[in-house]
Amino acid sequence: MIVKKRIVIITLITVTLLLVPLIAMQFTEEVKWTLMDFVVAGVLLFGTGFLCEIAIRKTKNVKYRIAICLAILIVLLLIWAELAVGIFGTPFSGS
Structure with missing residues (x-):
């Protein structure tokens, strides 16, 4: 029961974070996300939350x-930065 509740919380946080660019797109032309941008961001955010949940559940030592x-979280930030501006220069970079 607790596991399902945590998954719901992770999902709600992911959706809430994705609402920020969606709402910003309504008020400014500077934010231009496509459906694929939302899908990738959703997978990254939900995946990060889910992996942290697994780590918390399976690891006994708090440290x-x-x-x-x-x-x-560091891996998430590096992937996000690469997709946004291309800090490593891979073919997936946003610039």
Whole structure:
């Protein structure tokens, strides 16, 4: 029961975060996200939350939990930055 509740919370947080650019698109021309942008962002955000949930559930040591979740968040930020502006210059870069 608690696991389902946590998954619902992760989903609600993901949807809430995705509402920010959706609402911004209504008021300015500077935010131009496509459906694919929302899908990729949703997968990244939900995946990060889900992986942190798995790490919290499977790891007993609190220090390891924090370290694993921090590593997952750093990977999220690096992927997000690469997709947005291309800090590594891969073919997936946004610039």
